[in-house]
Amino acid sequence: MTERRKNILHGLRDGFPIAMGYLAVAFSLGIIAAKAGLTASQGFLTSFFTRASAGEYGTYTLVAVQAAYAEVIVMCLVVNLRYMLMSAALSQKIAPGTPWIKRILMSCCVTDEVFGISIAHPGYTPPAYMYSAALISTLFWATGCAIGITAGSLLPQHIVTALSMSLYGMFIAVFIPPARRDRNVLFAVIASFVLSGLCAVAPVVSQWSSGMRTVVLTILISAVAAWLRPIRTDYNGAA
Amino acid sequence: MEQHRILIYILLAIVVTNLIRVTPMVLIKGQISNRFVRSFLYYVPYVTLAVMTFPDMVLATPTPWPGLIALLIGMVAAWFRLGLFPVAAICCVIVFLMI
Numbered sequence: 001m002t003e004r005r006k007n008i009l010h011g012l013r014d015g016f017p018i019a020m021g022y023l024a025v026a027f028s029l030g031i032i033a034a035k036a037g038l039t040a041s042q043g044f045l046t047s048f049f050t051r052a053s054a055g056e057y058g059t060y061t062l063v064a065v066q067a068a069y070a071e072v073i074v075m076c077l078v079v080n081l082r083y084m085l086m087s088a089a090l091s092q093k094i095a096p097g098t099p100w101i102k103r104i105l106m107s108c109c110v111t112d113e114v115f116g117i118s119i120a121h122p123g124y125t126p127p128a129y130m131y132s133a134a135l136i137s138t139l140f141w142a143t144g145c146a147i148g149i150t151a152g153s154l155l156p157q158h159i160v161t162a163l164s165m166s167l168y169g170m171f172i173a174v175f176i177p178p179a180r181r182d183r184n185v186l187f188a189v190i191a192s193f194v195l196s197g198l199c200a201v202a203p204v205v206s207q208w209s210s211g212m213r214t215v216v217l218t219i220l221i222s223a224v225a226a227w228l229r230p231i232r233t234d235y236n237g238a239a
Numbered sequence: 240m241e242q243h244r245i246l247i248y249i250l251l252a253i254v255v256t257n258l259i260r261v262t263p264m265v266l267i268k269g270q271i272s273n274r275f276v277r278s279f280l281y282y283v284p285y286v287t288l289a290v291m292t293f294p295d296m297v298l299a300t301p302t303p304w305p306g307l308i309a310l311l312i313g314m315v316a317a318w319f320r321l322g323l324f325p326v327a328a329i330c331c332v333i334v335f336l337m338i
Contacts, residue, residue, distance in 0.1 A: 021324040049253040076255035082284030088263040107264035162335035168296040169327030171288040176317035192289035226278035
């Protein structure tokens, strides 16, 4: 078996469990996309080419209220900032001499989970490994979203509401483990909950869309946390 | 809504999201050295997700209680290192049973 074929098979093997999780979560994302007025094929395309759970969620909530285009741009920038960090970390895991087109394609494969397994790959991460893991998980992600848009309206409302919790569950599973490891992250999460809750009920700011609230609070709280509790200088990337 | 507006939203999301991924790969030759920038980037993902989870999760259920209980138990499950899929499933089941 050639090295390349082996990398492809390993990518599919490690990507499959991710794909199964994505299918379920993307379904609930599809329910939100349907509320925003997207068709199944539009949801499939958006999910296939963005592969950004939180970013898509933010985008759909903005589309639902017909927000300004600039709001969508700022939302995607801020909510997906973590991919910038991951891509920077990934650049250190690619073999020297890899053509730039492969480096760019690999950076486009970055999602929380595919980044996770790619960084965990021993030695340099082979492009074929990352492509195949990203491809299978992305296909399930986009399919899940399309099914959610189509079937979401066929299911009884209480089942749709229950399924819509899976997206929030996924968010929780991402921010709680680091909050357990790092007390500063825990404080930042608590501050986020408190301020976000206040902003939802306070006068004036409660008129903001939830997308606007997300962007403003993320920049504010992260900047204050970075100022009060800067990370140690030996901290190494997002890995 | 007009279809072309939806298409513009989709296109913007696709372009911006992928530019964010590609930019550091093209630009960054080494580690970012500015301590504030690195600290800011470190906190952003967790703060974003926390802000999007609360209060939206609690407001998504017919009364606040199912969402709130699912949030609390989901956080306990994630604290004890259950993965993405189990935590998501637990939240769904709790809300399904309560409404």
